Amino acid sequence: MQKRYFWEAFLLGLFVLLLPALNFSGHLPDYYLNLTGKYLALSIAALGMDLIWGYTGILGLGQAVFFGLGAYAMGMHLMLKASGHGVYGASIPDFMVWNRVTQLPFFWKPFQSFSLMVLLAIAVPFAAAALIGLLTFSRRVGGTYFAILTQAMAYAAWLMFNRNEMNLGGTNGLTDFKTILGFPLNNPGTVRGLYVATALALVLSFAACRWLVKSKMGLVLKAIRDRELRLEFMGYPIARYKIFIFALAGGLAGLAGALYVPQVGIITPSEIGVLPSLEVCVWVAAGGRGTLLGAILGAVGINAARSILTARFPNEWPIILGATFIGVVMFVPDGVVGLPRQLHGLWRRRAARARSELAAQAGAPVEDSHA
Amino acid sequence: MTPKAIPLLCAGLLALSPFAHALSPAVEKAAQSLARGAPERPVLQKIRDQADPEFKPLVSALQSGALYPWKGTLLLLNDSGAFTDLDGKPLLDAAGQPLAPSGLTAISVDPGDQGLLEQALHFMALSDENPGTREAAARKLGSLGDPAARPYLEKALAGERNPGVKAAILEAVAKLDLQNPDPAVRRGALDYFEAHPSDAAMSPLQTFLQKEQDPSLRRIAEFVLVRINRRLKVRNWIGYAFDGLSLSSVLLIMSIGLAITFGLMGIINMAHGEMLMLGSYAAYVLQQFFAAHFPARQDYFFFAALPLSLLAVGLIGFVLERGLLRFLYGRPLESLLVTWGIGMVLSQGARLYFGDQTSVNAPTWFRGGWEAMPGLILPYSRLFIIFLSLACLIAVYWLLYRTVIGLKVRAVMENREMASCMGISTQRVDALTFAFGTALAGLGGCALSLIGTVDPEVGKTYIVDSFMVVVTGGVGKLLGVVLASFGIGMSNKVLEPAIGGTASAVYSKVIVLVLVILFLQIRPQGIFAPKGRDTSLK
Numbered sequence: 006m007q008k009r010y011f012w013e014a015f016l017l018g019l020f021v022l023l024l025p026a027l028n029f030s031g032h033l034p035d036y037y038l039n040l041t042g043k044y045l046a047l048s049i050a051a052l053g054m055d056l057i058w059g060y061t062g063i064l065g066l067g068q069a070v071f072f073g074l075g076a077y078a079m080g081m082h083l084m085l086k087a088s089g090h091g092v093y094g095a096s097i098p099d100f101m102v103w104n105r106v107t108q109l110p111f112f113w114k115p116f117q118s119f120s121l122m123v124l125l126a127i128a129v130p131f132a133a134a135a136l137i138g139l140l141t142f143s144r145r146v147g148g149t150y151f152a153i154l155t156q157a158m159a160y161a162a163w164l165m166f167n168r169n170e171m172n173l174g175g176t177n178g179l180t181d182f183k184t185i186l187g188f189p190l191n192n193p194g195t196v197r198g199l200y201v202a203t204a205l206a207l208v209l210s211f212a213a214c215r216w217l218v219k220s221k222m223g224l225v226l227k228a229i230r231d232r233e234l235r236l237e238f239m240g241y242p243i244a245r246y247k248i249f250i251f252a253l254a255g256g257l258a259g260l261a262g263a264l265y266v267p268q269v270g271i272i273t274p275s276e277i278g279v280l281p282s283l284e285v286c287v288w289v290a291a292g293g294r295g296t297l298l299g300a301i302l303g304a305v306g307i308n309a310a311r312s313i314l315t316a317r318f319p320n321e322w323p324i325i326l327g328a329t330f331i332g333v334v335m336f337v338p339d340g341v342v343g344l345p346r347q348l349h350g351l352w353r354r355r356a357a358r359a360r361s362e363l364a365a366q367a368g369a370p371v372e373d374s375h376a
Numbered sequence: 377m378t379p380k381a382i383p384l385l386c387a388g389l390l391a392l393s394p395f396a397h398a399l400s401p402a403v404e405k406a407a408q409s410l411a412r413g414a415p416e417r418p419v420l421q422k423i424r425d426q427a428d429p430e431f432k433p434l435v436s437a438l439q440s441g442a443l444y445p446w447k448g449t450l451l452l453l454n455d456s457g458a459f460t461d462l463d464g465k466p467l468l469d470a471a472g473q474p475l476a477p478s479g480l481t482a483i484s485v486d487p488g489d490q491g492l493l494e495q496a497l498h499f500m501a502l503s504d505e506n507p508g509t510r511e512a513a514a515r516k517l518g519s520l521g522d523p524a525a526r527p528y529l530e531k532a533l534a535g536e537r538n539p540g541v542k543a544a545i546l547e548a549v550a551k552l553d554l555q556n557p558d559p560a561v562r563r564g565a566l567d568y569f570e571a572h573p574s575d576a577a578m579s580p581l582q583t584f585l586q587k588e589q590d591p592s593l594r595r596i597a598e599f600v601l602v603r604i605n606r607r608l609k610v611r612n613w614i615g616y617a618f619d620g621l622s623l624s625s626v627l628l629i630m631s632i633g634l635a636i637t638f639g640l641m642g643i644i645n646m647a648h649g650e651m652l653m654l655g656s657y658a659a660y661v662l663q664q665f666f667a668a669h670f671p672a673r674q675d676y677f678f679f680a681a682l683p684l685s686l687l688a689v690g691l692i693g694f695v696l697e698r699g700l701l702r703f704l705y706g707r708p709l710e711s712l713l714v715t716w717g718i719g720m721v722l723s724q725g726a727r728l729y730f731g732d733q734t735s736v737n738a739p740t741w742f743r744g745g746w747e748a749m750p751g752l753i754l755p756y757s758r759l760f761i762i763f764l765s766l767a768c769l770i771a772v773y774w775l776l777y778r779t780v781i782g783l784k785v786r787a788v789m790e791n792r793e794m795a796s797c798m799g800i801s802t803q804r805v806d807a808l809t810f811a812f813g814t815a816l817a818g819l820g821g822c823a824l825s826l827i828g829t830v831d832p833e834v835g836k837t838y839i840v841d842s843f844m845v846v847v848t849g850g851v852g853k854l855l856g857v858v859l860a861s862f863g864i865g866m867s868n869k870v871l872e873p874a875i876g877g878t879a880s881a882v883y884s885k886v887i888v889l890v891l892v893i894l895f896l897q898i899r900p901q902g903i904f905a906p907k908g909r910d911t912s913l914k
Contacts, residue, residue: 144897144900150896153644153846154896161885161889165886326720327717327721329717334704
């Protein structure tokens with residue numbers, strides 16, 4: 006156990022302390038820091054996914070929607086702050102001017118304030134997830150049905166966000182941000198600040214999740230994953246646990262979205278949909294389900310692989326991703342984090358088989374008479 | 377030769393030449409006066425009043441400015457740029473070579489007289505040999521609304537035998553009568569429309585209402601308009617219902633396979649949409665093959681495509697099951713992800729291999745449709761798909777409930793361990809069932825290629841709806857799948873026009889999703905719940 010904590014502490018230290026320091030001293034280019042910051046933001050969403058899937062056994066294929074809710078919240082705030090500096094110089098965002106919208110729609114107004122926006126970026130996806138959980142878990146809709154429903158929900162959300170009538174930028178999304186809290190977004194200092202904020206958020210979320218799964222609640226969640234029926238007969242209100250953890254994961258995804266957007270500079274409906282939701286799954290599956298650390302490793306690893314591979318093989322990337330899915334689920338079900346254990350188990354089985362073969366050769370002719 | 381003799385000589389040549397049979401004296405006379413440069417209007421009016429189809433080539437040429445006077449006669453400039461005389465015979469010189477005189481100016485018609493030409497053409501068309509042309513001319517005259525046409529229409533009516541053309545002429549006459557100053561005549565026209573409400577009457581009736589003062593006539597007109605609108609609505613809704621039925625049949629073919637696999641193995645096959653896509657591509661490949669090797673029998677490719685898509689996609693499904701999915705037995709969530717990965721690989725692979733836009737041309741006997749009601753055309757291709765889905769349904773029912781293999785499948789679905797104990801090879805049943813399910817999807821894809829494009833994304837369009845069908849219809853129950861696909865297909869297509877607007881397809885999809893979620897609130901196991909004590913949902 007101690008070894009695991011050591012690795013975790015090492016990685017966190019690396020992310021939170023070392024990288025920004027290197028950037029500050031000029032050894033690490035801003036571009037890579039920014040990229041890593043994006044990966045860390047996505048890791049927070051992966052953490053949520055691990056909570057619901059790795060620990061509770063709920064496969065939710067709509068996490069990208071909650072991510073998107075938080076991301077759009079931040080996006081709306083940044084757009085409002087950039088108003089007056091857009092191409093049209095109007096007090097409403099540019100795309101509204103194109104769409105001949107004259108007044109700011111009412112639901113944009115709360116996002117003027119930064120603190121309110123942060124609250125909403127977490128609370129809205131939390132509430133949305135809670136609602137979906139309420140409609141499904143309390144009706145005992147679980148397993149594959151739930152996965153299909155969340156996938157359909159992701160699809161429907163993607164369709165809706167693409168519409169111009171939603172006043173959220175349509176297919177082009179929200180972009181052209183200028184400042185956050187008064188700091189210009191392309192300033193290296195801001196990039197560093199955002200990175201540190203993201204890394205800290207990751208550390209805090211990680212600590213909170215770690216505390217949660219080590220608590221009694223964590224035990225219940227794992228029991229839901231392993232033997233739900235038995236737990237139900239023991240009298241636990243399964244639905245409530247599921248709703249809570251699903252809502253929590255939604256909130257985490259929203260937080261991730263809000264941290265992601267200022268580092269990327271754009272949010273479009275393509276980040277909300279069936280494919281991004283499935284990608285969150287691959288990250289957690291590849292990293293190692295039910296280990297929290299695996300979620301972070303998977304998110305960072307696969308996104309880093311994507312950045313490298315899509316530059317060289319843009320057309321083959323979906324095939325590579327699909328093959329990774331298949332390969333990971335079939336051959337490395339415990340992910341990267343579980344790889345040492347898996348290999349160890351394989352090695353032990355080989356050793357045991359070799360031993361029993363030797364024993365069979367040495368003695369026990371009794372078995373031959375049945376041949 | 378004296379100048380005066382030239383036209384005489386030409387006329388004489390024309391009369392004596394062995395080809396002098398076509399031009400009637402009247403046409404000749406008109407041609408000559410035009411060639412002489414006489415004022416056009418009286419000539420044109422005379423042509424129009426006579427409404428003799430013989431003048432058609434002359435008038436058409438005048439309209440397109442291809443009539444040239446030359447040496448006292450008229451020349452036509454035909455489409456290939458050669459000069460012919462009014463009969464269409466090419467102009468030849470003494471040696472028999474095409475002659476192309478230069479320095480000619482075409483006869484131009486004043487803009488004020490263009491209308492005469494139009495009228496002439498229409499009136500002439502009323503006595504054309506082809507009934508289709510006559511009908512079209514009658515309708516055109518009706519919609520043009522020129523009262524001068526009435527006598528010609530009546531004359532045409534007197535000699536007309538074809539019922540379709542007769543009806544068109546009567547309608548045209550009624551339309552013209554709506555503007556008659558005599559109220560009795562207008563009343564007569566309204567009576568006609570009351571007896572024959574059709575959409576063509578809508579717009580003249582609306583204009584009529586704008587100008588009419590007499591209240592009693594207005595009442596009749598409004599009444600007729602209401603009847604027409606109602607008929608239009610009924611027709612439109614029948615059209616939507618048909619679209620819904622067509623979509624339901626596609627969903628049915630796709631969902632049967634999905635439901636059986638899910639009911640049997642607990643695997644939700646996310647690659648099912650891609651199986652559909654592979655079926656469409658099978659049709660495409662076969663079409664290309666036939667185009668290259670059997671161009672004469674181009675249309676028959678479809679007969680080969682149906683069984684080929686069935687077999688090929690079924691084989692792929694078999695290989696997938698044996699190769700990958702059988703190791704995931706009992707782990708539905710993992711199989712969901714693995715099949716998604718397979719789907720991604722297949723769809724991107726198809727995109728890279730075939731390119732993004734390929735299409736299949738339906739065989740000629742599938743083009744066009746059946747006119748069930750005036751103005752409502754039900755395409756043959758969609759009728760075929762509906763028929764195909766029914767055939768699939770019957771085939772699946774027969775296979776599942778009337779054959780030994782079906783018995784084994786049902787046994788394994790009900791209690792896997794027990795069936796295995798009874799000696800049924802569950803592995804073989806799994807593989808065959810999965811192959812069958814994917815084969816059905818392939819067949820659906822092949823049929824779908826008739827009405828849509830063949831592209832890598834076609835599977836994704838139907839897969840979400842297909843899942844909804846399986847979730848709503850209940851696990852592995854055939855009747856549930858039928859009802860659910862009918863319900864979801866119809867809701868999609870009926871909600872669309874009800875919502876209206878450009879986003880209706882999107883909103884109707886969202887609403888259907890919400891309806892499914894709400895439906896699951898009342899009945900979480902789907903329409904037909906699995907009987908038994910196991911309350912957990914897969």
